[in-house]
Amino acid sequence: MSLWEYANPVKFLRLSERVLPALWVFAGLCVATGLIWGFFATPDDYRQGSTVKIIFLHVPSALMAINAWFMMLVTSLIWLIRRHHVSALAAKAAAPVGAVMTVIALATGALWGQPMWGTWWAWDPRLTSFLILFLFYLGYIALWEAIEDPDTAADLTSVLCLVGSVFAVLSRYAVHFWNQGLHQGTSVPVATGARTVSDVFFIPLVICMIGFGMLFVALVLYRTGTEIRLRRTRALLARGARGA
Amino acid sequence: MIALLLRDLRLALRAGGGFGLGLAFFLILTVLVPFSVGPQSTLLGTIAPGILWLGALLACLLSLDRLLALDFEDGSLDVLATAPIPLEGALAVKGLAHWITTGLPLVVAAPALGVLLNLPGAGYGWLVVSLLLGTPALSMIGVFGAALTVGIKRGGLLLSLLVLPLYVPTLIFGAEAARRGAAGLDPATPLLMLTGLSLGCIALLPFAASAALRMNLR
Amino acid sequence: MIALLLRDLRLALRAGGGFGLGLAFFLILTVLVPFSVGPQSTLLGTIAPGILWLGALLACLLSLDRLLALDFEDGSLDVLATAPIPLEGALAVKGLAHWITTGLPLVVAAPALGVLLNLPGAGYGWLVVSLLLGTPALSMIGVFGAALTVGIKRGGLLLSLLVLPLYVPTLIFGAEAARRGAAGLDPATPLLMLTGLSLGCIALLPFAASAALRMNLR
Amino acid sequence: MTLLVQNLTVARGGVPVLTGVTLRLDAGKALILRGPNGAGKTTLLRTIAGLQPPLRGTIDGAEDRVAYGAHADGLKAMLSVSENLRFWARVYGEHDITAALAAYALEPLRDRLAGTLSAGQKRRAGLARLMVTQRPVWLLDEPTVSLDTDAVAMFAGAVDAHLAGGGSAILATHIDLGLQAETLDLTPYRAAPDARHGASDEAFL
Amino acid sequence: MTLLVQNLTVARGGVPVLTGVTLRLDAGKALILRGPNGAGKTTLLRTIAGLQPPLRGTIDGAEDRVAYGAHADGLKAMLSVSENLRFWARVYGEHDITAALAAYALEPLRDRLAGTLSAGQKRRAGLARLMVTQRPVWLLDEPTVSLDTDAVAMFAGAVDAHLAGGGSAILATHIDLGLQAETLDLTPYRAAPDARHGASDEAFL
């Protein structure tokens, strides 16, 4: 039995219906523990005061925003190559979630920036590339909305996602070239294991990140299920209309 | 191919959509900037290279929706897609025609408009060079965007939405080169990046565009 | 008339051309400005009111070509012109629909974009007020421009060209009011002018537009 | 009421196309316009509909009484068939579209977006629009283009019902519709190629 | 060479419209497609032309051999008739357009902008385009829409000449063209309303 079996919408629906409840609970628990631990059980930073606690929302959402686009890239490729509907619909379902994550990262960043840098917004490369990512999300969603035929829409958005990814990477380099920034570098480098955040913050942060990851997966599964049902309704209606 | 190029150029001239209009839009936009930000000449001089690049970009953008949509509506695209010339080639030629009718006039006119905005003397040469190297990328990206949205009735605004983020790297390198030139710094690095970008776009985007177009014609 | 308004709003929503796109375009344009003029926040703060007004104006402008041209192409305009509702009224309603789908969202979104451009704190209120008073004029002038160019295939660029000069007074008064507001000065005079301009446009331009449209249908 | 066209000269592109057209259309009557391609049928119909002014001559009894069905159908691709019809019905102050849907067998398609219809289905929806206008005079330009034989019969039925209800119609067509109607051949009215009288560039000749 | 279509399933909007279409078109032969509005004639022709992929089945002998004449004419309003034709001729590697102009009596109109032609004149120019492609297989979707009787005769003559020269043609039409040709009625191939096999949304049913 291969993984591709779940590319069948019906099988996918059955599977997702089975795992979703557990996933919701687990994600909810992780997010809740992480956030409560982070907000109430960690000391204030000596320099940043209590504002440091925004990190528990900011970093996980920022990570998920990037990962969501990456996931869309992979599912788009799968659609273009193997033409599994679930894959295209998963990309469609992930886009708004990713966009919302981007907005959360931007909003929490802005809230954080006010006390830290004395301004809501600065044209720092990290921030700027995030804004550009947001624009890509907008364009992607708008293209899905604009096209009537679902398969054509899937094809075109997939092509846009591929080309867009290339240009998103280019933009990132361009933005770094254009302005050196204020934003601090990454301190959770998975590869090296070195880190600059103390354990008090790190453990709840990791829990939050896991929670957000699970939440993202749950949301995408749920929304994909909705999209599948929509397509099913549409397919049945199309036949009904012609049969009459 | 040459027939297609000639036809597109002739149409651009005759439909009154060609050389003149993009330029005029560029001109008006440049004139509107002092109205909106105020007439202080030092301020204008500082923002001049950036505004000129932005204006060129918008003038390109606005002429995109007629790039393929007209051919789509009157059925020419169907015929082109079944014609003996490869669709990739046809789209590349359409990009070229767009550049000749829109990009090139902008490059030529930019110095004149620089005067209106008090562009510092050192900036003129580099502004022209950066536009010359950057506008081909704008045209090719535009062809790709037009191919994506060709099936959508009046996808003009959607087209802008899709294309503008793709324009970001070109704009950054181009405006940076022009700004460095105007400030007397060395613009070589951004110009190199810009050239690379344009070449990459010309080499690869026709394929993406023709794939998108075929999906749309289906 | 209400039927027409409702239809236009529904079409705007459904064709994906409505609320969202104009806003997104406005956002992108605002983002592109720092890319082109550089990231210094004081410079950006100075030009912010002007740039925001210019962005709103361009977002309005880009949505104009779908205002009448679509109805023209599918023959709806012919039918509207022979329908029992006066053409002036129909055009005014179309202007209203355009304002609701384009102008109003811009007004609401402008403060958020002000943040991106470091707009000084005092400027937010006046920016919103000036846009609220000025955008109706932009929509009505747009209807007139669209009526003038409706017969021309893809007259998008030509339309921009005709409309932009007409937008100049609105832009001057609007941007001036926003700038004065941001600088802590009294913006009453330009705001009054702006209001007068909008009222005048709403009262008179539907007649000019319907005359132009009748000539085009001929 | 009677539609009366007297001594009409119509032009396209500034060139007179037909001169001296006189016709009379009583209530309950239909008139079929014939003439080769380029004779000026479309131009004449547009003039009677009030979409363009005549160069000379008078048109009586047309204002606010005509419904014009052109080559294009006036359908919005993004609205469903019933939304399209309901919109036009409301513009003309009518509210019931069931009769129009029934006349052209459009019920099965009523919730389909107009953009997804086939050529003939679109045309049927376009013709149904005329019925919701409640206007007494129909001006139809090649109404049966793309229609199959069943649909042509529906159309003939709709016209007959319209005439029986006291309406009237002018139809330009190249094919035989099987309608009981007078025929007007436009060939004799063709403007001479060097006709100058009334042309918009007359002053330059 | 023969055009061979076997067991073809075509879809529009993701829904199968026709299934199991099998047809064979030899050189020198014409085939007339018939079927009520919405039967799927346009969809079938677009599939054979290669503009959309079939859901199932094979098409042999079509690639680079077909010229497709759709509902739209592919004329640029701002170019003259001869410029339009010359453009397409060059795209297809041909250079002589006089035969095409003559076949549809377009000489008097050759320098007129295509946008100022009447509906039937436009259609004639659109049909003339097929002649300059030098492609052996013509696919025509309601070619005689808006044509008057003279023009229909010109068209029939052009098709006959094309067939006599070894070409072939598939025509979808609702009216009788007076051509010597086989007729294929598409009604039996209509996909069942609940047909699922091969539909792009098959997996969802």
Ligand code: HEM
């Ligand atoms: C709206 C603006 C902002 C955006 C879009 C943004 C974006 C991001 C992103 C994408 C990350 C994850 C990067 C990674 O881990 O590789 C991140 C992490 C972080 N951001 Fe922001 N940020 C913003 C504002 C701020 C501000 C104002 C501060 C506070 C001074 C801040 C502090 C941090 C910190 C401490 C991290 C964690 C870095 C780490 O340990 O990995 N950010 N931000």
Ligand SMILES: Nc1ncnc2c1ncn2[C@@H]1O[C@H](COP(=O)(O)OP(=O)(O)OP(=O)(O)O)[C@@H](O)[C@H]1O
């Ligand atoms: N700008 C122009 N200059 C010269 N002649 C023109 C112009 N525009 C249109 N014409 C001519 O006017 C004539 C009338 O056209 P019209 O569309 O009314 O014909 P029609 O009878 O409807 O023909 P069809 O049966 O083909 O639809 C045509 O011969 C056309 O070529």
Ligand SMILES: Nc1ncnc2c1ncn2[C@@H]1O[C@H](COP(=O)(O)OP(=O)(O)OP(=O)(O)O)[C@@H](O)[C@H]1O
């Ligand atoms: N998106 C869609 N969803 C469902 N059905 C569709 C869709 N698009 C088209 N159809 C249907 O597909 C069928 C085939 O249309 P097609 O244009 O091929 O018909 P046709 O035989 O050319 O008809 P005509 O004689 O009217 O031109 C029509 O019944 C049409 O309503």
Ligand SMILES: [Mg+2]
């Ligand atoms: Mg006509």
Ligand SMILES: [Mg+2]
């Ligand atoms: Mg058809």
